[in-house]
Amino acid sequence: MNEYVFFQRALSPWMNEEGPDSDIVLSSRIRLARNMKQYSFPTVFTNEEAMQIIQSFEQLFSQRRLGHIGPFFLLKMNELQSIEKRVLVEKHLISPHLAEDCTFGACLLSEQEEASIMINEEDHIRIQCLFAGFQLKEALKMANALDDWIEQHVDYAFDEKYGYLTSCPTNVGTGLRASVMMHLPGLVLTQQINQVIPAINQLGLVVRGTYGEGSEALGNIFQISNQITLGKSEEDIVEDLTGVVRQLIEQERMAREALVKTSNIQLEDRVYRSYGVLTNSRIIGSKEAAQCLSDVRLGIDLGYITNVPKTILTELMILTQPGFLQKYAGGALRPQERDVRRASLIRERLYQWK
Numbered sequence: 319m320n321e322y323v324f325f326q327r328a329l330s331p332w333m334n335e336e337g338p339d340s341d342i343v344l345s346s347r348i349r350l351a352r353n354m355k356q357y358s359f360p361t362v363f364t365n366e367e368a369m370q371i372i373q374s375f376e377q378l379f380s381q382r383r384l385g386h387i388g389p390f391f392l393l394k395m396n397e398l399q400s401i402e403k404r405v406l407v408e409k410h411l412i413s414p415h416l417a418e419d420c421t422f423g424a425c426l427l428s429e430q431e432e433a434s435i436m437i438n439e440e441d442h443i444r445i446q447c448l449f450a451g452f453q454l455k456e457a458l459k460m461a462n463a464l465d466d467w468i469e470q471h472v473d474y475a476f477d478e479k480y481g482y483l484t485s486c487p488t489n490v491g492t493g494l495r496a497s498v499m500m501h502l503p504g505l506v507l508t509q510q511i512n513q514v515i516p517a518i519n520q521l522g523l524v525v526r527g528t529y530g531e532g533s534e535a536l537g538n539i540f541q542i543s544n545q546i547t548l549g550k551s552e553e554d555i556v557e558d559l560t561g562v563v564r565q566l567i568e569q570e571r572m573a574r575e576a577l578v579k580t581s582n583i584q585l586e587d588r589v590y591r592s593y594g595v596l597t598n599s600r601i602i603g604s605k606e607a608a609q610c611l612s613d614v615r616l617g618i619d620l621g622y623i624t625n626v627p628k629t630i631l632t633e634l635m636i637l638t639q640p641g642f643l644q645k646y647a648g649g650a651l652r653p654q655e656r657d658v659r660r661a662s663l664i665r666e667r668l669y670q671w672k
């Protein structure tokens with residue numbers, strides 16, 4: 319496999335699977351923050367230290383094969399074009415911080431893109447595992463396996479009392495963030511989301527947008543994760559989040575049922591109008607596209623639309639982001655040009671399923 323494929327395909331191979339509860343939970347993620355004992359934290363390390371860290375990972379992964387996860391590919395930020403870095407951000411494989419601010423940053427990607435390890439981001443090592451649907455426990459298992467393997471070769475910064483030491487105190491302890499990406503159009507349409515978000519926050523969990531901290535919830539997609547990393551075991555953090563997500567799934571299903579009962583024809587109309595916009599418009603902005611894709615996804619889940627596979631919608635959510643549009647166009651595009659390209663790309667993809 320050639321590294322170039324990471325920038326070409328919008329749909330990561332792991333996204334092709336239908337995970338459990340995938341009508342509501344789009345994906346599950348575990349990320350672990352770790353640091354190496356012998357180096358200063360990335361906030362203060364020297365360029366030399368940063369390069370040594372990358373070198374040690376280059377050697378460690380030179381075999382490129384790690385148990386059943388298979389080969390890994392190392393991509394250095396200072397060797398990538400800015401559009402390529404943006405594409406990796408849009409695929410949730412690296413953070414905007416690594417792409418934009420970390421000259422001596424790198425990432426290791428597995429072939430299926432379900433595992434990614436960021437080097438020299440906010441911490442020396444950030445291990446991330448992604449699974450389709452509601453599979454937090456499976457993601458934790460894979461992240462732990464990767465973590466154990468790395469720990470055999472690297473001395474982690476660890477304190478008997480506090481656990482894993484990290485750049486930001488909010489990650490000290492387990493260094494673990496567990497999160498799910500949820501599609502919650504029912505709770506948004508019934509306006510219950512306005513009560514649900516504060517209630518989730520009170521339970522010590524955080525609700526974020528599609529692209530993490532500081533981002534908007536595009537197309538009714540919300541990311542829910544744990545806030546606390548200290549004083550609880552990894553398993554308890556995942557268990558607590560799992561309990562809340564189960565309740566949210568129930569609430570979303572009930573909201574959808576209530577909408578079908580009370581306003582079936584209005585809902586069907588909304589779904590088909592959005593389908594009409596996607597299949598006919600000549601200019602479309604990213605927010606409108608995300609909203610229409612959300613309506614059509616709901617339409618598929620409720621059985622109104624049967625001819626469109628959901629993976630096409632997932633792919634379009636990523637493909638219509640600015641980085642991908644420009645990658646396909648072969649260069650920079652002005653916002654208006656992007657809106658025209660976005661519309662034609664969506665029409666082309668959906669045309670195959672008419």
Ligand SMILES: Nc1ncnc2c1ncn2[C@@H]1O[C@H](COP(=O)(O)OP(=O)(O)OP(=O)(O)O)[C@@H](O)[C@H]1O
Nearest residue numbers: 345346347410495497498499526528529530531541
């Ligand atoms: N369940 C998930 N499925 C797919 N992508 C996810 C999921 N959860 C988070 N992400 C993606 O991971 C990236 C980082 O998210 P976020 O900023 O919330 O977290 P973080 O890595 O835990 O960082 P920090 O510790 O700085 O808050 C974002 O692109 C986000 O969309």
